[in-house]
Amino acid sequence: MPGHGCQGRAGCRSGGRDAGAGPGARGSFPGRSGPGAPGPPGQSPCAMSGAPGGRRPTFPGLPGERVLEEAAGARQRCGNGGGSIPGTLLCTDRRLAFLPGQALGSRGLLHSQDEVALPCIHKLVAASSFSKPKVLTAASTLKFIPEELAVFCRDFRLLRFYFPENGLAPQAFRVANAIAQAREAAAWLGDAAEGHDGWASPGETTPEEDEDEDEEEGSSTVLLFESLRDWEKELQRLGAAGWRVSAVNERFDMAPSLPQYLWVPSGLLDHDLKRTFAHFQERRVPRLCWRHPGGGDLLRAASFHPASEPGSEDVRCLEALLLGDRGPCVLADTAELPTLADIQLAHLRLRALCLPGAVAEEKWLSALEGTRWLDHVRSCLRKAVEVASLLAGKRCSVVLQEPSDRDLNCLLASLVQLLGDPHARSLPGFQSLVQREWVAAGHPFPRRLGLLCRDSPREEAPVFLLFLDCTWQLLWQFPADFGFTEAFLLALHDSSFSPYFSTFRFSCQRQRGQRSSTPRLPSQTYRPMGGWQDPGGHRGGPHPCTFPPVWAWGRRYTRQQREQFRNPAGPPGPAESLTPGTPADPCPRGGARLVLTLAKGSLCPHALPWWSRPPPRPPVRVSPPPDSQGTQGGLLGTRQPPPGLLLPCTAGPCVRLWHRCYLRGLPQEQRGRLAPSLAGLAEELQLLQDRLRAWNLRRPH
């Protein structure tokens, strides 16, 4: 077993506790270990499987992670049919983890299904046969010896542990209370989390052996949009002539929540571009997201600033940015989409509904409808279909305009690209898409996912999870058009609650750059007049930890699991860029200054706020009235959608509940056989191929 000796060093993380440490040897870690500390946890593929004779495998802790309590001899109940796995239940200052006695993990990596980050715990319930089930909080701790512990997670999982053997009682008691306490203490400080460096990344300093492979598979092909190169590369792929990368925001001084690099019209100089920022909320100016090869440009922007009164020179720049000479411009606002409060409410209701026994069987369907979650999914899909059809069918540009440009614009911009761009439906393409339209674009993940500490303003609204649901609907309706699978979406869903990744820990690139040491960032900070403050001030302080992006899947998912991310039935070969189509029907001509709004599936002329005169044309319906074909046909102009365009059905029966995600916590009585997946078959093939190769090599010559 190569590396076996080395992996024993993992113990240095865990306070020298080796595999044989008895239950009494409670963990006392060396408080913090910097990222440079030696002794990577689980470097060897055998890190967790080496413990013979039921001794528990080494806990692959994170740098600086402390084990607070542990209960050996606990059992985790399995979802199906009531089996259980023996192992050790641990409570650290970051998470609750379960180490199976017979380790399944292959390389010192904790199976994603065996751990929960403390902030992801929604409810902790202890039960015993002598007492009523009790919800545990820091304030109300346990007064009895628990026999069973149920952990309700915010990602819809339900983990159940029980303590079967006698003599376990004190441990069970201690670990349950520890979880309740630690959960409270671990509430995230979030965005401005000064000094809260506890959340380091797993194996941050440990380039694991599989990491290379992972690089090759995913990370390296994912564009993170942190460097100029990525923006240029992607712009080139889009073939967006007439657009350039501007570094005007390189120091985040133009718009702190925008990325460093923006795609703007080539004809617009940075000098002119700078005049436009003040006229948009949060200074988030219109910029290119995507271009349909045969059709129009997709832009996104915040609302016009209510107090702005652009002078004539500013108006020239604004119109050059917004309208250019690209023909008519359609403004698509988010009025028909759910509000943040709607999304949050629906999600809370959905989560409550998906708990066991939440509603009587015969009322399930109407209760599900009552959450309105599926309605929200439907309206997002419908809007995206309208925009994608416009871009594909008519030569005009569409500007997505949301007041903040940081929530539903992210969702809509990415959905439109999923519908229109086959590349976005490949695994790396999708990851790059999320990276650009959500991460770089400044979606405030911590606030929206509710990862902030409790006393911060409640701005929770899982817009990103709504997007994942929309994506799943597309995947379900067009199974062969995606390079990734439901398993991948689930992993992404669950990882969004996990504190180990830079992706979901920050609200914009600026913060991400400050909190993680990205060498590309300029070392000095710029303070604009009356603008934002540099909250960190860490530059001179201790070197901050680097958080990996969520796309480094190898850190939490085994090779087998990652195999299942790829859809073997997906588009064969690497996703290619769209071939430029023939120029489509032009939008109704009206000169370069024609501005329209998209509302309820049709287009109406509209005036920009600084136009003193009424719209240049009398208000006419531009698109045909919605006929029995539905609005898509109308907006599309033609019956046949252009190649590569997905037009999902949004009728009642076609928008469905994502069972595998939301109903995971329900006990399943289904027994009989497991359903092998396409991905499973693909992996089986891989192994057979390996085996064949091995045979051929050993063959005597």
Next chain:
Amino acid sequence: MASSSTPKYNSNSLENSSSKQTLKDGTNWEQNEEIPRLPGETRVTDKDVIYMCPFNGPVKGRVYITNYRLYLRSVENDPVVILNVPLGVISRIEKMGGASSRGENSYGLDITCKDMRNLRFALKQEGHSRRDIFEVLTKYAFPQSHNLLFFAFVNEEKFSENGWMVYNPMSEYRRQGLPNERWRVTFINEHYGLCDTYPSLLVVPYNATDDDLKKVAAFRSRNRIPVLSWIHPETQAVIMRCSQPLVGMSGKRNKDDERYLDVIREANGQISKLTIYDARPNVNAVANKATGGGYEGEDAYPNAELFFLDIHNIHVMRESLKKLKDIVFPNVEESHWLSSLESTHWLEHIKLVLTGAIQVAEKVSSGRSSVLVHCSDGWDRTAQLTSLAMLMLDSYYRTIEGFEVLVQKEWISFGHKFASRIGHGDKNHADTDRSPIFLQFIDCVWQMSKQFPTAFEFNEQFLITILDHLYSCRFGTFLYNSEFLREKEKVTEKTLSLWSLINSEKSKYTNPFYSKELNRALYPVASMRHLELWVNYYIRWNPRIRQQQPNPVEQRYMELLALRDDYIRRLEELQITNNSKISNSSASSTSPSQMVSQVQTHF
């Protein structure tokens, strides 16, 4: 590549896929013919009409009526709109509008179909233009009401397989290991003298004489005595089926029936009580006493345990499906879809049937106890329960031929009243004997196949084809109410079997995901959270709801399966050639097939 070159919709703009169906249904379309025709099919009339398509508006076309089908082809549309409707699916033909009624396209025919759609044709108002077509349609759609033969009796198709050979009761019982020392085959019903709705061949306890059976028959509704449907190969517990006991208001008892049930209980050496599942709700069972029926009381049957399964009667099911049709045709609601669906109670009924069948299967398998299943007459709910339980317990019934045997045995031979429930060729559309019991069963099978996508050899198309020909009257399979009547009408001599069509082209109905496995019981989740509406059947006429077709995932899966077989074969070859030369190799101790099974356990 493929994804960027072909348009993708899930919202087809026209019903163009129906043009594919003409090819799908196995019809020969000879050159120089305007319409496809089966051998034996003759043209009767044709006429210019306007098809009032509920999805795309009026479509000008020509309608052709044969003795088998109604066929419409549009004249102006591109792509061409095709309607291809076997006359058997027609439940009702109504005239709409009068000669003087105003409004465009208000004069014509309104046709209600049994397969979840309505058709409306507008005709020219002058000269009683619809009279002919109305009469022709009525005559050929309802042959039984006009002293005409079903099309099945004039159908001259030829198939490479003979579907009538699929089910042979004797070989099916042999497959189950019967007769044995505890169960015997009796020919007491050879001429349907004991029970005219039962098959001629029955399996009963070895210790019950034919005389006993006759005495028991007197105490069971329509003489449908408890007989064996299935025996568990290991526990020897059996599934028995029958009708309700004739207890009546006075609480009659019958010593022979009581003893007979005890004999059944003892037949697998069972000490515990015999389990009786009464499919009805408790109150219905009690109410049946008023008409002479009832259930097995505790006093009379101390060695039996009785459970009610709360499944409603044929009238409730009919009304439920009617409500379902209202919400799926022609328009599907968008925002209140789920609550509308809930208010039809269709899925709730499916759930109750499945739940009942799971109980039966569990009792026989894990409970190791013999069960007796009945409802009132034992030909509707009972057939659903026994056949579903058998499907859960016996993987043979999950193959194409096995399923055909199951339908042939539990439904057709045991006298599910197909003629009355479907109303084949009968114009009385409001007949209260009609009810979608068999459809409900097929729906339950579909739910199971969704939950266990690899457990069934047949695919969705197989189930849809069965339902289509349940109505079409092209095959003799589902005609008439009992084996006795079918024999009288010489159905097997004069008509073709649906299984001939299916077995001649098996690949079309094969599920590529099917993995033949050990015989293992399957218990689906019968929860509203996991049941779903069978959109591809109930809403298939709505072009906007249609799933992507053909499913490329299946194709890809088939390719991968073929590849796997190839690899395994090559590995085996290598192993044979190398085995002697290579020793002490860890790999050689694992055979490829073993390895595959290990691999599969990951998923």
